[in-house]
Amino acid sequence: MVAENFNNEVTAKKHFITAMEVKYGKEWGSNKQADDIQQTTAKYLRLGTAQNPRKMEMAKIGAEITKKRGLQAYDPLLHLAGIPLGQRQLTPYTLGGTDIVCDGDDLHYVNNAAMQQEWDDIRRTCVVGLDLAHETLEKRLGKEVTPESINYYLEVLNHAMPGAAIVQEHMVETHPAMVDDCYVKVFTGDDALKDELDPQFVIDIDKMFRPDHAAQIKASMGKSSFQAVHIPTVVSRTADGGQTSRWMAMQVGMSFISAYHMCAGEAAVADLAFTAKHAGLVEMSEMLPARRARGPNEPGGLSFGHMCDIVQTSRKFRDDPCKIALETCAAAMMLYDQIWLGGYMSGGVGFTMYATSAYTNNTVDDNLYADTEYGWDTYGTSIGNCKEPTIDIIRDMGTWGALYGLELYENYPTALEDHFGGSQRATVIATATGAACAITTGNSNAGLSAWYLSMYLHKEAHGRLGFFGYDLQDQCGATNVFSYQSDEGLLAEMRGANYPNYAMNVGHQGGYTTVCTGGYTGR
Numbered sequence: 001m002v003a004e005n006f007n008n009e010v011t012a013k014k015h016f017i018t019a020m021e022v023k024y025g026k027e028w029g030s031n032k033q034a035d036d037i038q039q040t041t042a043k044y045l046r047l048g049t050a051q052n053p054r055k056m057e058m059a060k061i062g063a064e065i066t067k068k069r070g071l072q073a074y075d076p077l078l079h080l081a082g083i084p085l086g087q088r089q090l091t092p093y094t095l096g097g098t099d100i101v102c103d104g105d106d107l108h109y110v111n112n113a114a115m116q117q118e119w120d121d122i123r124r125t126c127v128v129g130l131d132l133a134h135e136t137l138e139k140r141l142g143k144e145v146t147p148e149s150i151n152y153y154l155e156v157l158n159h160a161m162p163g164a165a166i167v168q169e170h171m172v173e174t175h176p177a178m179v180d181d182c183y184v185k186v187f188t189g190d191d192a193l194k195d196e197l198d199p200q201f202v203i204d205i206d207k208m209f210r211p212d213h214a215a216q217i218k219a220s221m222g223k224s225s226f227q228a229v230h231i232p233t234v235v236s237r238t239a240d241g242g243q244t245s246r247w248m249a250m251q252v253g254m255s256f257i258s259a260y261h262m263c264a265g266e267a268a269v270a271d272l273a274f275t276a277k278h279a280g281l282v283e284m285s286e287m288l289p290a291r292r293a294r295g296p297n298e299p300g301g302l303s304f305g306h307m308c309d310i311v312q313t314s315r316k317f318r319d320d321p322c323k324i325a326l327e328t329c330a331a332a333m334m335l336y337d338q339i340w341l342g343g344y345m346s347g348g349v350g351f352t353m354y355a356t357s358a359y360t361n362n363t364v365d366d367n368l369y370a371d372t373e374y375g376w377d378t379y380g381t382s383i384g385n386c387k388e389p390t391i392d393i394i395r396d397m398g399t400w401g402a403l404y405g406l407e408l409y410e411n412y413p414t415a416l417e418d419h420f421g422g423s424q425r426a427t428v429i430a431t432a433t434g435a436a437c438a439i440t441t442g443n444s445n446a447g448l449s450a451w452y453l454s455m456y457l458h459k460e461a462h463g464r465l466g467f468f469g470y471d472l473q474d475q476c477g478a479t480n481v482f483s484y485q486s487d488e489g490l491l492a493e494m495r496g497a498n499y500p501n502y503a504m505n506v507g508h509q510g511g512y513t514t515v516c517t518g519g520y521t522g523r
Contacts, residue, residue: 007320012362012369017412019094019361022101024414028092029053037414044088049076052090054103091418093360096326107360108352109338118331119339122284122310123297124236126244129280130186130225133256133272140268143260147196150186153259154201157184160251162232166258179232187228189221203228210318226282227252242295245283249276284310288498299340300503304513305493307332314521321383321521322368325435328517330359333510336497341506354507357424363415364432366408371401371436379440386442386522394437394446398453401433405454406461423466423507430454430474431511438518444492445481447515452478466507473501473508492516 020037029051049055055076062074079085092101109115130150137143160166162182163174187203188194194202205214229248236244253273257264285301288294294301313327333355342351358364375397379387387393409416409425419425433454438447455474458465465471480501483489488500493516495502497509 007323009366009369009373012322012366016362016366019363020412020414020418022094023091023361023418024089029056029090037412040413042417046087047089048084048086049090051086052103054105055085055090058105088417093356094362096330096359096362096365097323104352104356107356108349109334109343115334115338119299119335120233120237121230122302122335123241124231124233124244125284126229126248126297127282128227128229128248128252128276129282130227132275132280133252136268136271136275137256137260140271141260141262141266147193149259150193151198151201153255154184154186154198156259157227157252157255158201160255160258161229161248163235163251166251166254167264174232178234182230182232184227184229186225188223188225189218190223190225191218193223193225209315213314213318236297240295241285241297242287244297245277245281249273249281252276285496292498294344299335299344300497302335303494303496304332304509304516305491307335307513308493308517308520311517319383321439321518322365322372322435324521325439325514325517326359326365326368329364329431329435329510329514332513333358336509336513337506340497340509351506353421354424354427355510357419357428358431358510361415361418363408363419364428367401367405367429367432368435370404371397371432372439374400374404375436375440381440381522383521384523387440389437389441389443389446393441394449395453397437397440398433398450399457401436401450402429402454402457402461405429405432406458421466422462422464423470425462426455426458426465426471426474427507427511429458431514434511434515435518438515439522442519442523444516444519447518448492448512449478449481451511451515452481470505470507472504476501492519 017037024037045051049059058074059076062076065073066075076084090104093104093107094101105111107115109119134145137145143149156166161184162176162179165171165173185201185203186197187205189205194204205217208214209217229244229252231244231247235247253269253276256262256272257269262269283296284306285297285299285303287296288298288300292300308328311328311331313324317323317327337351337355342348375393376382378396379393381387405425405428409419416425419428430451434447434451436447437450438444441447452474455465455471455477459471465474480488490499492512495512497503502509502512
């Protein structure tokens with residue numbers, strides 16, 4: 001269930017307090033501790049794993065697996081040479097912006113189908129232009145391309161894309177039940193063409209987006225048409241993101257041959273293949289250099305700007321830029337920290353805790369709404385009415401946001417207990433501060449600058465930010481905010497997980513994405 005939209009600082013604070021009370025002031029499993037969330041001391045009851053429902057379930061199943069296979073499996077008593085988990089409270093988490101409460105273990109991507117689907121849906125997607133292919137058909141082969149022929153092609157393509165034979169005999173095919181999530185639709189800026197196409201194949205921009213957004217999208221597209229291709233999840237899971245465009249191009253090529261009655265061996269087929277594989281292709285992320293050894297459509301090549309567009313909360317909550325930024329924050333923190341750095345680049349389980357600090361218990365939410373309202377009240381800004389960034393605005397908002405976040409931890413020690421690592425706290429405060437400055441100025445790089453100032457002030461206050469090396473990119477980041485050298489500069493939207501310095505450690509990349517989101521939601 002989705003809770004009421006926060007909308008302002010007062011309601012955001014209320015939801016933060018509620019989350020802290022659920023986490024520390026109410027019973028959860030056999031945890032009987034009932035703390036005052038502003039209390040400065042607490043007694044650890046050392047209830048072990050028995051206090052946590054999910055841990056008990058896991059222990060039971062682990063014992064069953066051990067017995068069944070005759071080989072040791074999960075046993076929480078093996079933790080730390082016999083000191084079981086749960087020497088402190090094992091507390092629940094409230095998902096930000098909702099009233100959903102869960103155990104921490106539910107937020108590891110292995111245990112969470114929603115997290116897996118988020119990444120599956122990005123990795124298996126690409127966009128392919130139709131215009132170049134249509135020009136090839138008309139100019140090279142003398143074929144007539146009409147709305148009727150496009151409809152037939154899309155009918156053929158949605159048969160073929162999941163892995164069906166369309167041209168050759170004696171081809172094995174994928175079972176439809178295994179690939180029923182695969183489909184292709186088209187979108188276009190040409191309203192006359194859209195009205196002639198079969199609605200089942202059309203992504204109607206006017207219906208999917210708010211009028212001002214739809215107008216911007218259609219104006220940028222002109223009369224062009226594109227295919228949004230989603231290959232079967234099982235394919236990209238078995239192979240990798242690089243398989244997405246290859247699978248797509250093969251089925252697109254075969255479908256053109258069949259739908260337009262072409263000869264499979266003629267030279268124009270090569271042009272269609274080149275269009276699908278390269279000239280007309282838009283992938284979700286770029287291929288990484290050899291030292292990272294990842295193909296396209298993998299997390300490391302996903303730019304922050306693309307991630308902002310992938311999360312489309314603005315279609316529903318256009319008038320609440322903080323809500324849009326927070327939803328992007330959750331998705332980006334999960335993908336960049338838990339799956340990319342925690343899975344691809346490192347392995348293990350600890351990376352989850354960097355992401356959860358940003359998308360649970362409404363802490364970033366409280367900070368962001370407060371910081372944004374300060375910016376709007378101080379500079380007289382609002383959505384679509386931003387203040388041109390200056391060093392004075394950045395200094396003011398960066399300072400105010402850092403102090404507000406630090407005072408929140410002082411006023412609610414349970415928030416410190418929740419964010420038990422300095423690097424978690426640094427990310428939370430800097431994310432809100434930077435995003436609020438970006439919302440106020442409409443400028444993501446101004447938001448980055450406020451982020452780095454927040455980090456410096458945080459370090460002055462606490463003496464450190466996180467583990468050794470955590471703050472490397474923060475210490476040198478300010479010098480690169482407004483530079484455009486090839487390996488240091490770039491607009492924030494064009495940076496990504498493999499950007500120099502950003503690739504080094506956790507707790508940053510999802511925050512940078514949130515700052516980028518703030519820039520466009522403010523505008």
